[in-house]
Amino acid sequence: MDWATLAGVAAGAVGTVALTPVVVSAAGFTAGGIAAGSVASWVMSTAAVANGGGVVAGSTVAVLQSVGAAGLSGAATTVVASVGGAVGGAVAQAMSWFL
16 A cells, blocks of 8 residues: 555545534534434434334434434444545545546
8 A cells, every 4th residue: 555545544534533523513413403494304304204203213313313412432433434544545546546
């Protein structure tokens, strides 16, 4: 692995861990609950209608609200960093083919 790819992996891992809570909050999954009129409120409404009036525990909406309220758990941080690192490494490798 060359230095550019290694840097891409590191940047991807750190960037996704740092930005995930920001993006989740911006979508409307906040510490105070789901923000009215947000993307999160639309997603929650759609999920509730699809499930007969409630949001299922462990569903995407429930997980995102948990992240918005409490941040990433240790396991979630590991998963997010792994995915971000893989994507960052792949992008860096692809860019090296063109440079």
